[in-house]
Amino acid sequence: xxxxxxxxxxxxxxxxxxxxxxxxxxxxxxxxxxxxxxxxxxxxxxxxxxxxxxxxxxxxxxxxxxxxxxxxxxxxxxxxxxxxxxxxxxxxxxxxxxxxxxxxxxxxxxxxx
Numbered sequence: 001x002x003x004x005x006x007x008x009x010x011x012x013x014x015x016x017x018x019x020x021x022x023x024x025x026x027x028x029x030x031x032x033x034x035x036x037x038x039x040x041x042x043x044x045x046x047x048x049x050x051x052x053x054x055x056x057x058x059x060x061x062x063x064x065x066x067x068x069x070x071x072x073x074x075x076x077x078x079x080x081x082x083x084x085x086x087x088x089x090x091x092x093x094x095x096x097x098x099x100x101x102x103x104x105x106x107x108x109x110x111x112x113x
């Protein structure tokens with residue numbers, strides 16, 4: 001058995017909850033809420049080798065942070081011990097709208113009083 005195979009067997013399985021915990025650390029600098037609470041993350045897929053694929057969007061295609069937020073999202077998830085590769089794909093369909101925000105984000109941004 002190779003060392004790589006032993007490492008994979010001994011590696012803790014990355015969970016969706018672990019990824020979401022890291023997504024809570026990534027903020028849009030113009031909006032005081034994280035990418036998860038804003039509803040910007042559409043999908044999280046984790047394979048058997050702990051590789052993570054994330055589909056996310058921005059609040060608008062003209063968002064000035066459209067390049068930096070996906071990069072910061074990738075870097076945050078890469079901090080998880082035992083993680084494989086992390087791929088963040090920016091998608092525009094369906095278009096984001098405020099209904100996608102969590103209750104927490106709606107309160108933070110004044111949508112709910």
